[in-house]
Amino acid sequence: MNETAQKTIVFRSGDDWDRWSRHFQSKANDLGIWIYLRPDHPQPWPRKPNQPAWKDFLQNTATNDIDNTDADDRGNRPRGRSSTQGRKNPGDGLDPDTSEAQRMSQNASTAYNAAWISYRESQRKWEKLADANVKLREWVRSSVSDEIWMNILDPIAGTRAWYLALKEKGVIAMAHSQTDALLEYRDHLRKVPSSLSKMSKWVREWENLMAVGIRYGASDTTNPQTWAQDILTTLRPIMPTWVLNTRQNYWEDLVSGDYTYTQLAEELTREINMELRAKPTRNHKAGFVTLHGQEADDDEQPNDQPPELANHSGRGSGRGRGRGGRGRGGRGGSLSSGKRKRQDPLSEYESSAKCNACLSKGHTLKKCFYINHKIRPEGWTPHPIIEHFIKERRQEHQSLEAEIQRVLKEKDNESD
Numbered sequence: 001m002n003e004t005a006q007k008t009i010v011f012r013s014g015d016d017w018d019r020w021s022r023h024f025q026s027k028a029n030d031l032g033i034w035i036y037l038r039p040d041h042p043q044p045w046p047r048k049p050n051q052p053a054w055k056d057f058l059q060n061t062a063t064n065d066i067d068n069t070d071a072d073d074r075g076n077r078p079r080g081r082s083s084t085q086g087r088k089n090p091g092d093g094l095d096p097d098t099s100e101a102q103r104m105s106q107n108a109s110t111a112y113n114a115a116w117i118s119y120r121e122s123q124r125k126w127e128k129l130a131d132a133n134v135k136l137r138e139w140v141r142s143s144v145s146d147e148i149w150m151n152i153l154d155p156i157a158g159t160r161a162w163y164l165a166l167k168e169k170g171v172i173a174m175a176h177s178q179t180d181a182l183l184e185y186r187d188h189l190r191k192v193p194s195s196l197s198k199m200s201k202w203v204r205e206w207e208n209l210m211a212v213g214i215r216y217g218a219s220d221t222t223n224p225q226t227w228a229q230d231i232l233t234t235l236r237p238i239m240p241t242w243v244l245n246t247r248q249n250y251w252e253d254l255v256s257g258d259y260t261y262t263q264l265a266e267e268l269t270r271e272i273n274m275e276l277r278a279k280p281t282r283n284h285k286a287g288f289v290t291l292h293g294q295e296a297d298d299d300e301q302p303n304d305q306p307p308e309l310a311n312h313s314g315r316g317s318g319r320g321r322g323r324g325g326r327g328r329g330g331r332g333g334s335l336s337s338g339k340r341k342r343q344d345p346l347s348e349y350e351s352s353a354k355c356n357a358c359l360s361k362g363h364t365l366k367k368c369f370y371i372n373h374k375i376r377p378e379g380w381t382p383h384p385i386i387e388h389f390i391k392e393r394r395q396e397h398q399s400l401e402a403e404i405q406r407v408l409k410e411k412d413n414e415s416d
Helices: 003-008 014-030 054-067 099-103 106-143 146-151 159-190 196-216 224-235 240-256 261-278 284-291 384-396 398-415
Strands: none
Touching: 014 106, 014 159, 054 106, 106 159, 159 196, 159 224, 196 261, 224 240, 224 261, 240 261, 240 384, 384 398
């Protein structure tokens, strides 16, 4: 088999069905015959038209001649076989080239010409479809392996029968592909990255897996409510604000299918890129303060170092109490001296901390402005979406609600 023929073969096993079927449908549609081949509710294939016969029109002429003889007798004499007995049927064995064709009446001649025009038009359409069918069958033969041709396809069967035979073989493989696509899709949801910089690639892979799952009919990808719930639940710990905004504004459109997964992926990618551009480089405090609705004081700490924790015990740090009395106000200084101009709740940033309520990094539950209202700075305004998010979490997780109540109770005892 030459190289060109090898390139045309795309159906060697059931695993090739999806790709081969798409090629088949595309070619059949281009040739104008897919409506006669599709597996569900196909239109009947047009029959080859019959050429109109001269004798049919000559018989009508002969009858008209009989009816026009003896107008006076026509009303008094019954018509029957006796009136035409012994007369030769002028249509029997008539050669169109003979002068007998001239015996056609004007009406019969007009009817014959109209029938002939209709026949030629139908004949051209039928020949066009027949030629298209031949081309498609030649492509099918060149696009399947010899094993498929010998074992699956009957040479004298119709083109639609060929398609259904190959589909039956592909259905089994499609079932396996459907399972594989579903498992790969679910596994991808479990591998969502914690770093925002890697999210764009993850979203692109999710979009591709959605397309594959829909093509194979994987249940989690074909139901809009299911995949929408999956993606929002997966991203809620990482992008809580975006998830809440999407749920509030687009949930009905997602469930109805008006807002597609490709649109959601595009919007999600745009949001990620905006977050990355707005994210300061190694400024740990800025991430916490922005979430709480204020700007960071860049002059309090160098941007390349996280702010140190306030010294509540009144003692300097171990490194600050070295030789030379640095712990008493030397060059090392205490944590309350140097560049720190004022003490406020925003300065207490813990780089490894994470709030269980708003899921933001940089502070604990005790330092969260959304939970501990008493430490809120003057003029600070909470974000309504984040407030709604925390409210949902408190309702869903009893352990979180218990922890919040414990923290608030401790704060009340400290204030007393």
